[in-house]
Amino acid sequence: xxxxxxxxxxxxxxxxxxxxxxxxxxxxxxxxxxxxxxxxxxxxxxxxxxxxxxxxxxxxxxxxxxxxxxxxxxxxxxxxxxxxxxxxxxxxxxxxxxxxxxxxxxxxxxxxxxxxxxxxxxxxxxxxxxxxxxxxxxxxxxxxxxxxxxxxxxxxxxxxxxxxxxxxxxx
Amino acid sequence: xxxxxxxxxxxxxxxxxxxxxxxxxxxxxxxxxxxxxxxxxxxxxxxxxxxxxxxxxxxxxxxxxxxxxxxxxxxxxxxxxxxxxxxxxxxxxxxxxxxxxxxxxxxxxxxxxxxxxxxxxxxxxxxxxxxxxxxxxxxxxxxxxxxxxxxxxxxxxxxxxxxxxxxxxxx
Amino acid sequence: xxxxxxxxxxxxxxxxxxxxxxxxxxxxxxxxxxxxxxxxxxxxxxxxxxxxxxxxxxxxxxxxxxxxxxxxxxxxxxxxxxxxxxxxxxxxxxxxxxxxxxxxxxxxxxxxxxxxxxxxxxxxxxxxxxxxxxxxxxxxxxxxxxxxxxxxxxxxxxxxxxxxxxxxxxx
Numbered sequence: 001x002x003x004x005x006x007x008x009x010x011x012x013x014x015x016x017x018x019x020x021x022x023x024x025x026x027x028x029x030x031x032x033x034x035x036x037x038x039x040x041x042x043x044x045x046x047x048x049x050x051x052x053x054x055x056x057x058x059x060x061x062x063x064x065x066x067x068x069x070x071x072x073x074x075x076x077x078x079x080x081x082x083x084x085x086x087x088x089x090x091x092x093x094x095x096x097x098x099x100x101x102x103x104x105x106x107x108x109x110x111x112x113x114x115x116x117x118x119x120x121x122x123x124x125x126x127x128x129x130x131x132x133x134x135x136x137x138x139x140x141x142x143x144x145x146x147x148x149x150x151x152x153x154x155x156x157x158x159x160x161x162x163x164x165x166x167x168x169x170x171x
Numbered sequence: 172x173x174x175x176x177x178x179x180x181x182x183x184x185x186x187x188x189x190x191x192x193x194x195x196x197x198x199x200x201x202x203x204x205x206x207x208x209x210x211x212x213x214x215x216x217x218x219x220x221x222x223x224x225x226x227x228x229x230x231x232x233x234x235x236x237x238x239x240x241x242x243x244x245x246x247x248x249x250x251x252x253x254x255x256x257x258x259x260x261x262x263x264x265x266x267x268x269x270x271x272x273x274x275x276x277x278x279x280x281x282x283x284x285x286x287x288x289x290x291x292x293x294x295x296x297x298x299x300x301x302x303x304x305x306x307x308x309x310x311x312x313x314x315x316x317x318x319x320x321x322x323x324x325x326x327x328x329x330x331x332x333x334x335x336x337x338x339x340x341x342x
Numbered sequence: 343x344x345x346x347x348x349x350x351x352x353x354x355x356x357x358x359x360x361x362x363x364x365x366x367x368x369x370x371x372x373x374x375x376x377x378x379x380x381x382x383x384x385x386x387x388x389x390x391x392x393x394x395x396x397x398x399x400x401x402x403x404x405x406x407x408x409x410x411x412x413x414x415x416x417x418x419x420x421x422x423x424x425x426x427x428x429x430x431x432x433x434x435x436x437x438x439x440x441x442x443x444x445x446x447x448x449x450x451x452x453x454x455x456x457x458x459x460x461x462x463x464x465x466x467x468x469x470x471x472x473x474x475x476x477x478x479x480x481x482x483x484x485x486x487x488x489x490x491x492x493x494x495x496x497x498x499x500x501x502x503x504x505x506x507x508x509x510x511x512x513x
Contacts, residue, residue, distance in 0.1 A: 011335055013300070013470030015488020045478070126334070128184030129355070130301020130472020131309050136216070138473050146186020150336035161334045163468070163503045163512045164353055165492035170337045182506055184471070297505070299355030301472020302480050307387070317357020321507035332505045341508045 005116040009152050010123045011170075012162030019053055019086055021160070021167055022121045029082040029119050031060035036074065036083060038091035040067050053086070067094045071105075071112040074120070081118040088124035088152065092145055106148050113155045124149055126161070176287040180323050181294045182341075183333030190224055190257050192331070192338055193292045200253040200290050202231035207245065207254060209262035211238050224257070238265045242276075242283040245291070252289040259295035259323065263316055277319050284326045295320055297332070347458040351494050352465045353512075354504030361395055361428050363502070363509055364463045371424040371461050373402035378416065378425060380433035382409050395428070409436045413447075413454040416462070423460040430466035430494065434487055448490050455497045466491055468503070 008025055012018040026033050035057060041047040057063075066073040070091050077083050085091075095105050113120075128146045133139050153159045159171035179196055183189045197204050206228060212218045228234075237244040241262050248254050256262075266276045284291075299317045304310050324330045330342035350367055354360045368375050377399060383389040399405075408415040412433050419425050427433075437447050455462075470488045475481050495501045501513035 009335070013468065013488065014474070015470055015485050015492070017492050045481075126184065126471050127473050128186055128471075129297050129299075131298050131304050131313055132185070133473050139216075142473055143186050146184065146335075150186070150188050153335035153337055159335065159337060161339070164351070164488075164495035164501065166495055166501060166512045168339070168503070168510070168512055170334045170339055180506070297355065299357055300468050300470075302469050302475050302484055303356070310387075314357050317355065317506075321357070321359050324506035324508055330506065330508060332510070339510070341505045341510055 004119065006119045006158070007113060007116045007156045008119070008121045009156035009159045010121060010162065010167075011126050011149060011153070011159065013126055013129075016162040017165030018123045018125075018162050020056070020165070021162060022084055022086065022123045023056065025121045026082045026084045026119070032081075033061050034077055034081055034083045035061045035063045036066050036070065036085045037063055038067055038070060038085070038087060038094065040090075040094065067091070068098060068100070071108045074109075074112050075117075077117055079117050083118060083120045084123070085120070086123045088122055088148060089127065089145055092148055093141070096141060096144065102144055106144075106151065109148075110151050110155060113152065122152060122156075124152065175290065177290045177329070178284060178287045178327045179290070179292045180327035180330045181292060181333065181338075182297050182320060182324070182330065184297055184300075187333040188336030189294045189296075189333050191227070191336070192333060193255055193257065193294045194227065196292045197253045197255045197290070202253075204232050205248055205252055205254045206232045206234045207237050207241065207256045208234055209238055209241060209256070209258060209265065211261075211265065238262070239269060239271070242279045245280075245283050246288075248288055250288050254289060254291045255294070256291070257294045259293060259319060260298065260316055263319055264312070267312060267315065273315055277315075277322065280319075281322050281326060284323065293323060293327075295323065346461065348461045348500070349455060349458045349498045350461070350463045351498035351501045352463060352504065352509075353468050353491060353495070353501065355468055355471075358504040359507030360465045360467075360504050362398070362507070363504060364426055364428065364465045365398065367463045368424045368426045368461070374423075375403050376419055376423055376425045377403045377405045378408050378412065378427045379405055380409055380412060380427070380429060380436065382432075382436065409433070410440060410442070413450045416451075416454050417459075419459055421459050425460060425462045426465070427462070428465045430464055430490060431469065431487055434490055435483070438483060438486065444486055448486075448493065451490075452493050452497060455494065464494060464498075466494065 010018050010022045041050050128142050160167040161170050181189050181193045212221055299313050331338040332341050352360050352364045383392050470484050502509040503512050
């Protein structure tokens with residue numbers, strides 16, 4: 001990855017190797033690297049997943065937490081700093097659960113992505129390729145996630161779709 | 172898109188930018204264009220979605236409704252007329268809910284697609300990439316949708332799979 | 343497909359044409375061919391599906407059943423024998439339902455795949471591209487399936503992702 005103000009978007013399903021691939025992309029730049037975590041460890045299942053991800057990263061990574069204020073945290077990173085955001089889907093979940101204005105928060109994020117300050121890699125889940133969910137909340141989330149993914153992909157210099165741990169180039 | 176009797180198939184998940192991409196493909200031919208809508212506005216959620224799609228299209232589009240008689244409506248379009256069908260998944264839902272013979276209706280549609288009368292663009296959802304649904308009706312729909320998508324893709328001159336608003340060429 | 347010790351992985355959604363494509367890949371080698379079935383006909387729906395698959399195959403196919411002992415059955419096939427395994431997802435389901443050690447069984451399978459004895463084609467489902475399932479068991483299965491798919495894809499010489507009956511080359 002070039003050191004420039006490049007935006008890469010890594011999209012994929014559950015357990016498709018998104019985080020691992022994104023970490024490798026960031027680690028192609030010289031350290032230190034910044035990891036922006038959007039997950040909140042609200043239950044044992046999530047704690048286990050966070051611990052597993054953390055075990056892969058060493059002291060060259062600085063971890064910032066941004067369950068809600070993702071645009072602000074991104075805007076606060078240093079010029080040229082390689083940054084990994086993992087992941088947009090959990091951030092969107094947090095925004096919806098907090099009752100925030102989803103459209104406004106997404107637009108604020110996109111505005112920030114228009115001016116990446118370093119090589120930034122964003123991870124997100126594709127959740128729209130199953131049967132239409134029974135409950136309205138899940139449908140609403142699926143719609144918002146799909147819209148956000150489209151907006152981010154439109155800004156990105158490079159987009160990959162992960163299949164069984166392997167990246168397919170989309171853009 | 173060439174003006175000929177070309178068949179393009181646009182497949183993707185929920186909110187993957189299928190309709191927008193398909194509209195752009197049709198609009199590459201000179202207007203007027205025909206939009207064949209299969210959706211029925213049976214609830215507020217669907218009404219909102221139809222209104223959103225409609226807002227994108229201007230008076231150069233003629234709208235035909237075909238919740239069930241899709242093959243007949245397609246066969247009635249003029250020679251050379253650019254046509255967009257949005258979407259096959261809702262049409263299949265309507266056919267199943269109406270208690271029609273799904274196999275026969277799908278075969279009738281495929282027979283019509285073998286002789287496109289203009290540049291035709293068909294939109295459909297991929298719904299088979301999630302966990303096996305709990306209820307038998309959803310599994311039955313998923314199977315029928317997958318079979319129909321395979322049949323249409325086999326007839327199509329061009330097939331794209333939409334990922335976050337971006338087309339991936341499959342055929 | 344070359345006659346060598348080649349490993350091909352065919353991944354896709356429900357009704358995406360995985361089995362048909364995999365059968366064609368195996369049938370590119372001279373017969374006889376070995377079909378390793380992991381499905382158990384525990385209900386009418388599954389019996390119908392097995393019967394449909396069986397109707398496509400003739401006497402040049404030898405069928406072996408391996409609902410659980412997949413690694414052992416694979417290791418027992420002859421040198422140079424073209425083998426189709428259909429499919430890993432059902433095998434994993436059987437392993438989980440049997441209460442076996444999922445990690446150990448998957449590792450044993452991967453060890454066997456490191457030394458294919460002929461052209462082997464493995465079929466599996468991608469199940470991680472829908473909304474997060476409500477129930478913990480389904481999430482656990484989705485995670486295990488995603489991990490297994492990544493492990494198999496890493497060993498494979500060739501990986502294809504099926505979309506509406508058409509193969510997209512991933513590796």
